[in-house]
Structures are given as C-alpha cells and as structure tokens.
Amino acid sequence: MKQSIHHLAVETSGKGLVAITRPVLAWVAAQGIATGLLTLWCRHTSASLTVQENAAPEVRDDIARYFEALVPEDARRYAHDDEGPDDMPAHLRAMLTDTHLTIPVADGRPVLGTWQGIYLFEHRRQPHRREIVLHLLGE
C-alpha cells in the first residue's frame, strides 16, 4: 500500500465550472496504482468541487443561472462583504456543493460513470489561481 500527494493549480476566469477531469486522470494514471482511493481537496472557501454531466455545454449555463438565483448577490442580505458583493454568496455556494471528493480507483482509474466529469466551481467574479490537493492511496 502506498500513497502519493499532488498539488494541482487551476486558473479560473471568473464564476463558473472549470473541467479538471483530464489533469486528475493523468496524474492518477502516472502513479501506477491499480486499486485504491483518490481524494481531492479544495483549499478555498469561495471555490468548490462538483461532479457533473460532461457532455452538454448548456448544462454549465443552467448551473450558473440556478446558483445565481439560489444564492443571490444581494448586498442587503449579508453583513459580510469585505471582498465585495460576491464574497458571502461565494462562501454559501461552496457550502452547498463540495469541498472534497473521494473516488474509488479500480483498474488504474477513478470509477467515474460514463457521463461524469470533475469540475472546479469558481464562485468569485475575478480570475483566481486555485489549489486542489490530490491524495491517492492504494496498490
């Protein structure tokens, strides 16, 4: 049984989903582990992780629109706005989605379903450099 850790940097260009399936799968493949457990940890409270449909592009727009309505950028609702009107909504959107994902690995790859993609969900308006820690355990 062995472990590997990797820091994946993801550049975002403002709010929305950024596909990270490819670099994640590539890193896992390079570790030479057949069976194991992969964990992704997002080191931020204003960006998060999610697993979503990886085919239809309009899904991403629908997700963006839905979260704008679910957690509105409405300054009157929030006391915390140190970093602007998107600050507190970003924290809430992160709470409602995932800070971490843990995916079994079999036959050398994470057991994602055919249509599942892994995404970083940026909640801030400005571009950010986000850091995801990948941890793989197995043999």
Add this chain to the structure above:
Amino acid sequence: MKQSIHHLAVETSGKGLVAITRPVLAWVAAQGIATGLLTLWCRHTSASLTVQENAAPEVRDDIARYFEALVPEDARRYAHDDEGPDDMPAHLRAMLTDTHLTIPVADGRPVLGTWQGIYLFEHRRQPHRREIVLHLLGE
C-alpha cells in the same frame, strides 16, 4: 491492510429515496475487516446519495416535496432538456446532495448513528438501474 471493491446495483421506481443500508452493511460484514474506511460512489449525475433519518416514513415525503420546490421542474428555467423536464433539475439535485459518502468502519461495521440510514436519491421520473461502487480499505 487490504482492499475490496463491489458494484451494487439499485433498482429505482422513479423519484425518491431508496434505502440501501442493508445491502451495504451486509457486504461490509462479509469482508472481514475490523477497522477501516468505506466509500460509496454513485456513478450517475441524475441520482445521488444521502444519509437520513431511517425511522419516520413521512420524512421521505417531506424531503421529496422540499426538493420539488427547491429545484422546480420548470422548463422555462433551463436550456438543457435533452431527456425531458426532469433532466436538468436532476443534475442540480445531485449537486446539492452527495455523489459519494466515506464512512469510518469500527468493530466491523460503519459507524452510522442510531438513526442514520444510507439512501440512493433517484431524481428521474422513470425507473432506473443505478450503480454504486463500494470500496473498503482496512484490516
């Protein structure tokens, strides 16, 4: 330290919660692992996992009603409807609940609380055959 992987098929009969605690506990018990870590991964983006009250049946109805209101099936809201009006709401409900669960195992069983049950949450109207990957690591 050893690992086991199992594919659990779950038949759903349209929207709602399907209890899977029993088959999950039975599989774990059969692996002969006293202390470890159990991970469940749902290989779909229109069904998800959740941990809920396992006693009162009206809880399930309340959950169903709440999610209908939180993520309405309203065609005007979504561009993506390739598979019908329940398509995009299914993806959003999956995002707001869990695609994976990771539960410590002690004394040969997952450390669920007295009232905690594990459920597959089907978000599509039609019956589906869903696939959950179980991964157990420990000794």
Add this chain to the structure above:
Amino acid sequence: MKQSIHHLAVETSGKGLVAITRPVLAWVAAQGIATGLLTLWCRHTSASLTVQENAAPEVRDDIARYFEALVPEDARRYAHDDEGPDDMPAHLRAMLTDTHLTIPVADGRPVLGTWQGIYLFEHRRQPHRREIVLHLLGE
C-alpha cells in the same frame, strides 16, 4: 500504514456553527502520522459538518440567516414534526451540507487552506451533545 479512530464529543448551544478545527488538529498531531487521510463522520441527521471561512465572525451570522430562509421553520410545509418545528428543517439542512469530510494529511497536518476552518453545524434549537468519529489512516 496504520489507523487510528477517535470519538470527539461536541457540546452545542442551539443552532449555529461550532468551531472544531482545534481539537481535530490536536488529535491528528498526536497520532504521529506524516502522510495520510483524515475522515470526520457526524453521527446525526440534525447536525452536520462544514468547512468555512475561519476569520470573519459575521460570516457565521450570514450563514445562519441564509439557512433560515433556504429551509424555513414553517410547520405547514412538513408532515414530520415529531420533535418540533425545527425537526424536519434540521434534516434538510443536514442533507444540503456535509455528514462527512475527508481531508488529505501532509507533513503531519490536514491540508486545510489558510482561511479554512472545520465546523459542526447544529440545526436544532436546543443544546445537544454531538458525536463526531475521526478516522486517520497513513504512515
């Protein structure tokens, strides 16, 4: 590769976030594991876990206010009220946040970002004694 399990009891004083980062980090540090995987499991369906901004106190108030609006305590909405009007909203708030967290450990500590804190989110009005199971695996 070794494993440790610990039961952390957390006293709550009604609804809201209770910081548990300190006792979690202290327990991990005492296990003498440099690289590994930490899992926290909340053994309740009316309290949950979340990772949030650990600096600004008004963030906690904004979170409390947001969840009151997202999942209202409105008796007309729910059939299940065995334990009062905060019973069913507590289950729904737990579903929308986290029952478990899995965090990679590197250099002897969980890889939390600078601003990330770990919180127990109490959803009941009355004080409760909550039980969190910590599981650490690594070497």
